[in-house]
Amino acid sequence: MMRKFCFTALACVALCLRAMAQDHSGHGAATGDKPWSQADGYFDPAEMDAVRQHMQMHHGSSRFVMFMLNQGEVQFTDDEETGVWDAGLWYGGDLNKVWLKTEGEYNFDAGEVEEADVQLLWSHAISRYFDLQTGVRYDFEPDGLAHAVLGFQGLAPYWFEIDGAAFLSEEGDLTAEIEAEYELRLTQRLFLQPRLAAAFSAEEIPERELGSGLTSLQAGLRLRYEIKREFAPYIGVEQHSAFGATSDWIEAGGGDADQTWFVLGLRSWY
Amino acid sequence: MFSRRLFLQGGALTGLSSLLPATLLPAWARSASGGNTGLRPDTATEFNLSVGRFPVQIDGRAGEAVGVNGTLPAPLIRFREGDEITLNVTNTLEEDTSIHWHGLLVPFQMDGVPGVTFPGIRPGETFTYKYAVPQSGTYWYHSHSGLQEQQGHYGPIIIDPHHHDPVAYDREYVLVLSDWTFENPYRVFAKLKKVSDAYNYQQRTMGDFLADAKARGLGAAWADREMWGQMRMSPRDIADVTGATYHYLINGHATADNWNGVFQPGERVRLRIINASAMTIFNVRMPGLPMTIVAADGLTVQPLEVDEFQMGVAETYDVIIQPTDDRAFAFVAESIDRSGQAVATFGPHPGMRADAPALRAVPTLTMKDMGMDHGAMDHGAMGHDMEGMDHSGHDMSGMEVDHSGHGMMDDASWPVETKDISPGPGVANVAMMPVSRLNEPGTGLEDVGHRVMRYSQLRSLERNPDLRPPGREIEIHLTSNMERYMWSFDGVRFSEVKEAIVFHEGERLRVTLINNTMMPHPIHLHGMFFDLVNGGGDHCPRKHTVIVKPAEKLSFDVSAEHVGDWALHCHLLYHMHAGMMQVVSVLPSADKAKEKDKRMEDMHGEME
Numbered sequence: 109m110m111r112k113f114c115f116t117a118l119a120c121v122a123l124c125l126r127a128m129a130q131d132h133s134g135h136g137a138a139t140g141d142k143p144w145s146q147a148d149g150y151f152d153p154a155e156m157d158a159v160r161q162h163m164q165m166h167h168g169s170s171r172f173v174m175f176m177l178n179q180g181e182v183q184f185t186d187d188e189e190t191g192v193w194d195a196g197l198w199y200g201g202d203l204n205k206v207w208l209k210t211e212g213e214y215n216f217d218a219g220e221v222e223e224a225d226v227q228l229l230w231s232h233a234i235s236r237y238f239d240l241q242t243g244v245r246y247d248f249e250p251d252g253l254a255h256a257v258l259g260f261q262g263l264a265p266y267w268f269e270i271d272g273a274a275f276l277s278e279e280g281d282l283t284a285e286i287e288a289e290y291e292l293r294l295t296q297r298l299f300l301q302p303r304l305a306a307a308f309s310a311e312e313i314p315e316r317e318l319g320s321g322l323t324s325l326q327a328g329l330r331l332r333y334e335i336k337r338e339f340a341p342y343i344g345v346e347q348h349s350a351f352g353a354t355s356d357w358i359e360a361g362g363g364d365a366d367q368t369w370f371v372l373g374l375r376s377w378y
Numbered sequence: 379m380f381s382r383r384l385f386l387q388g389g390a391l392t393g394l395s396s397l398l399p400a401t402l403l404p405a406w407a408r409s410a411s412g413g414n415t416g417l418r419p420d421t422a423t424e425f426n427l428s429v430g431r432f433p434v435q436i437d438g439r440a441g442e443a444v445g446v447n448g449t450l451p452a453p454l455i456r457f458r459e460g461d462e463i464t465l466n467v468t469n470t471l472e473e474d475t476s477i478h479w480h481g482l483l484v485p486f487q488m489d490g491v492p493g494v495t496f497p498g499i500r501p502g503e504t505f506t507y508k509y510a511v512p513q514s515g516t517y518w519y520h521s522h523s524g525l526q527e528q529q530g531h532y533g534p535i536i537i538d539p540h541h542h543d544p545v546a547y548d549r550e551y552v553l554v555l556s557d558w559t560f561e562n563p564y565r566v567f568a569k570l571k572k573v574s575d576a577y578n579y580q581q582r583t584m585g586d587f588l589a590d591a592k593a594r595g596l597g598a599a600w601a602d603r604e605m606w607g608q609m610r611m612s613p614r615d616i617a618d619v620t621g622a623t624y625h626y627l628i629n630g631h632a633t634a635d636n637w638n639g640v641f642q643p644g645e646r647v648r649l650r651i652i653n654a655s656a657m658t659i660f661n662v663r664m665p666g667l668p669m670t671i672v673a674a675d676g677l678t679v680q681p682l683e684v685d686e687f688q689m690g691v692a693e694t695y696d697v698i699i700q701p702t703d704d705r706a707f708a709f710v711a712e713s714i715d716r717s718g719q720a721v722a723t724f725g726p727h728p729g730m731r732a733d734a735p736a737l738r739a740v741p742t743l744t745m746k747d748m749g750m751d752h753g754a755m756d757h758g759a760m761g762h763d764m765e766g767m768d769h770s771g772h773d774m775s776g777m778e779v780d781h782s783g784h785g786m787m788d789d790a791s792w793p794v795e796t797k798d799i800s801p802g803p804g805v806a807n808v809a810m811m812p813v814s815r816l817n818e819p820g821t822g823l824e825d826v827g828h829r830v831m832r833y834s835q836l837r838s839l840e841r842n843p844d845l846r847p848p849g850r851e852i853e854i855h856l857t858s859n860m861e862r863y864m865w866s867f868d869g870v871r872f873s874e875v876k877e878a879i880v881f882h883e884g885e886r887l888r889v890t891l892i893n894n895t896m897m898p899h900p901i902h903l904h905g906m907f908f909d910l911v912n913g914g915g916d917h918c919p920r921k922h923t924v925i926v927k928p929a930e931k932l933s934f935d936v937s938a939e940h941v942g943d944w945a946l947h948c949h950l951l952y953h954m955h956a957g958m959m960q961v962v963s964v965l966p967s968a969d970k971a972k973e974k975d976k977r978m979e980d981m982h983g984e985m986e
Binding site: 147152156164203237294337 | 486572806877955963
């Protein structure tokens with residue numbers, strides 16, 4: 109199963125790189141027609157050509173790498189403690205990027221990773237504020253399952269940051285997640301961030317203890333202080349709720365379908 | 379009327395020069411307390427310039443600069459109009475460099491733009507620039523390679539008139555305004571790409587909302603936020619890179635270093651002011667002392683007395699001040715977003731320090747800056763908008779009505795090549811109703827209560843040399859998506875440009891710039907002066923750089939005289955670097971082509 113995932117991931121990377129290369133085939137240099145060439149009369153045309161291509165490339169098609177730890181936090185109740193991460197790394201330019209995203213939970217009491225997934229996505233700007241993202245996801249925990257991903261990420265009117273995706277597992281199960289965040293600027297460095305995340309499943313998936321329809325909801329409120337823009341500790345609360353059959357499974361397993369967590373964490377990017 | 383007294387460099391360095399910058403600076407950039415009592419009139423015809431890395435002290439802190447001959451700013455280059463000059467530029471860096479002579483009408487292969495006019499100067503190489511220019515005034519030079527300009531690679535140029543200077547003065551100074559960061563400029567650019575408002579610590583907050591609601595009512599405050607939120611734009615998006623990282627400098631001196639100049643009360647002092655910033659549009663003023671603008675972008679204009687003016691990156695202004703009081707005056711260069719300023723002093727004695735005024739309130743943009751049809755809105759946010767939205771300069775007497783506003787297209791008697799711009803990843807906004815704003819003083823200066831220069835007031839001192847009406851008109855749209863930090867012309871980043879904008883030698887044409895973004899852009903055209911269509915008739919100001927205000931539509935007429943490929947770009951460095959750049963190819967006209975071929979052959983002969 110891991111092998112299958114690796115193949116898919118490699119294929120995805122190959123596609124991404126190919127598309128990114130095409131990003132640059134747009135400019136005149138590649139077509140053989142020079143957009144301007146009068147300096148060729150004074151300097152070596154081949155050298156001019158090389159410098160022009162290099163120079164054009166660096167005025168609009170530079171690429172960057174960004175690391176973003178959106179949530180790196182400890183969630184706790186009176187008797188439980190969980191480490192939660194939500195991080196991303198992208199490489200690319202204005203329109204096309206390769207994204208690596210990871211999310212997961214670590215149970216401090218049990219001393220083990222309970223959930224961990226990685227997504228490798230090809231992200232393409234499709235409108236002013238939205239990117240279409242497609243690729244693969246692999247769940248390392250709990251069940252070593254691979255998924256195809258089709259999602260979007262962007263900025264909705266009124267400054268809501270939206271991130272949504274549908275996942276088709278190798279077992280044929282269809283699930284989806286959508287997440288919205290808003291940043292209320294209390295001061296130039298202090299932000300109150302409401303966050304809502306919902307998970308859905310197209311049908312019941314007993315082996316993953318998921319019911320159909322809306323399976324769970326997370327509603328959080330985080331208060332963040334940006335010591336630097338790139339480095340911001342926060343505190344907050346988060347309510348986790350499960351619904352329908354999902355909730356029944358949790359309760360049958362002795363858990364709480366509704367739980368309130370306090371969170372302490374760090375948001376950081378580079 | 380022509381009374382220039384020449385001042386020799388007086389006394390030795392005094393104890394006051396212990397502030398570090400002074401000791402590393404060329405004489406013209408030093409304070410009076412460092413021995414600078416005015417410029418020396420020395421001109422030369424040969425200059426040796428070495429581009430390299432060197433340590434600098436900025437605002438009391440050590441940093442590393444990339445620049446010329448080890449000084450920040452770079453040396454003053456002063457020569458006489460018409461003289462054939464030679465500039466040997468040696469690159470001691472480990473990367474390519476270049477020097478562009480900003481505003482100088484040089485042959486295009488001497489213009490210094492890598493990939494456009496020459497291949498650049500490789501490490502270890504010396505490139506010799508040779509030219510004679512038919513112009514005089516205040517100009518500057520800077521790197522056109524990478525982001526070296528942000529690292530200190532800029533310096534002033536003065537060209538003395540061949541015959542007689544129409545501007546009379548007793549003493550003169552050069553003031554090079556700039557912005558310095560201790561961050562690597564590539565890091566600055568990367569941060570903007572990742573979090574475009576990373577340097578903005580002046581956004582509207584919850585507290586502002588409450589104050590606004592109290593002042594204007596909850597409904598109005600909410601409606602205003604709703605509108606901006608709906609557009610996903612910020613009314614405080616005024617400068618991308620701010621005082622959060624920048625140290626603003628005058629001749630390499632931060633406010634704490636107190637650059638100071640001297641005058642004798644009653645003297646006419648000429649200040650040659652150059653905005654050599656990477657990203658900072660400055661508001662320039664001298665509280666308590668009027669300034670008379672006598673030149674803009676190097677060329678003389680009819681004297682215009684003002685109390686303040688907004689100065690785009692790469693513009694130059696010469697002003698005359700005539701202080702009669704025996705006291706110190708502050709010279710204030712305030713960043714357009716008011717996140718910082720640089721303050722210098724002019725006083726009757728060396729070493730004086732004027733009181734620095736407090737930074738003024740942060741301006742807030744209005745829907746007009748978005749190019750919305752505000753006739754259809756009645757939001758309180760509009761405030762001052764209505765003034766100045768007419769065609770330029772109706773309040774100016776004795777001037778011809780010149781339809782420099784948006785009505786122009788309808789009655790233009792020449793063909794107009796318009797462009798349709800549609801929203802997409804690189805174009806967040808298309809101004810619905812761009813208007814002429816030449817009669818406005820610029821962002822944040824609408825209500826300052828004193829005389830602020832407007833472009834509509836500038837008049838060339840000399841009659842414009844080419845009075846033909848344009849034979850055609852082209853539109854160029856300024857486009858962006860701030861959220862993605864994408865900047866372009868006509869929605870096309872420079873990296874994607876497939877063909878240049880073509881001018882034909884000998885033709886006269888009108889270029890109309892339409893700003894679809896919410897930021898003012900100082901747009902610079904290499905290799906030619908253009909006549910800003912500002913209602914000035916046959917005395918329009920001739921410029922090389924013009925600020926296009928948010929949602930503004932303005933035009934300039936230009937005569938395509940100098941064959942070659944010329945860069946056209948926003949002079950905000952990171953906007954250019956993001957792709958807000960194009961090339962104007964002035965193609966030889968058929969009958970002149972033969973002549974030109976011969977000229978090129980001769981040139982080749984000389985070079986070999």
